[in-house]
Amino acid sequence: xxxxxxxxxxxxxxxxxxxxxxxxxxxxxxxxxxxxxxxxxxxxxxxxxxxxxxxxxxxxxxxxxxxxxxxxxxxxxxxxxxxxxxxxxxxxxxxxxxxxxxxxxxxx
Numbered sequence: 257x258x259x260x261x262x263x264x265x266x267x268x269x270x271x272x273x274x275x276x277x278x279x280x281x282x283x284x285x286x287x288x289x290x291x292x293x294x295x296x297x298x299x300x301x302x303x304x305x306x307x308x309x310x311x312x313x314x315x316x317x318x319x320x321x322x323x324x325x326x327x328x329x330x331x332x333x334x335x336x337x338x339x340x341x342x343x344x345x346x347x348x349x350x351x352x353x354x355x356x357x358x359x360x361x362x363x364x
Contacts, residue, residue: 279355280362284338292338295331302327 284292302324306314314324336343341354 280358282335282338282340288334288338291334292331295327295334298327299324299331 282288302321303314305323306321314320333343336346336351339354341351
């Protein structure tokens with residue numbers, strides 16, 4: 257997101273055309289797809305526990321609710337597995353580099 261997202265002042269600007277549709281999606285198995293759906297729902301369920309909090313409140317690095325952090329970590333693992341990337345040892349930079357490599361292959 258930091259590598260390709262636009263900015264408005266110093267804030268990130270999310271856009272379906274800029275951020276989310278640029279990298280190739282994996283081809284998950286039915287079991288992987290079900291796991292990703294399950295972990296994505298767990299994120300929504302964790303957010304619902306805090307109806308009076310804004311996304312800024314929920315995603316503050318220092319005060320993020322533990323159940324939301326755990327739900328995101330589980331989702332990250334499920335998505336990484338669908339991409340065939342190792343969960344351990346994969347950094348944000350190496351993940352972006354791998355996604356960019358796959359994107360370049362698709363656009364050649």
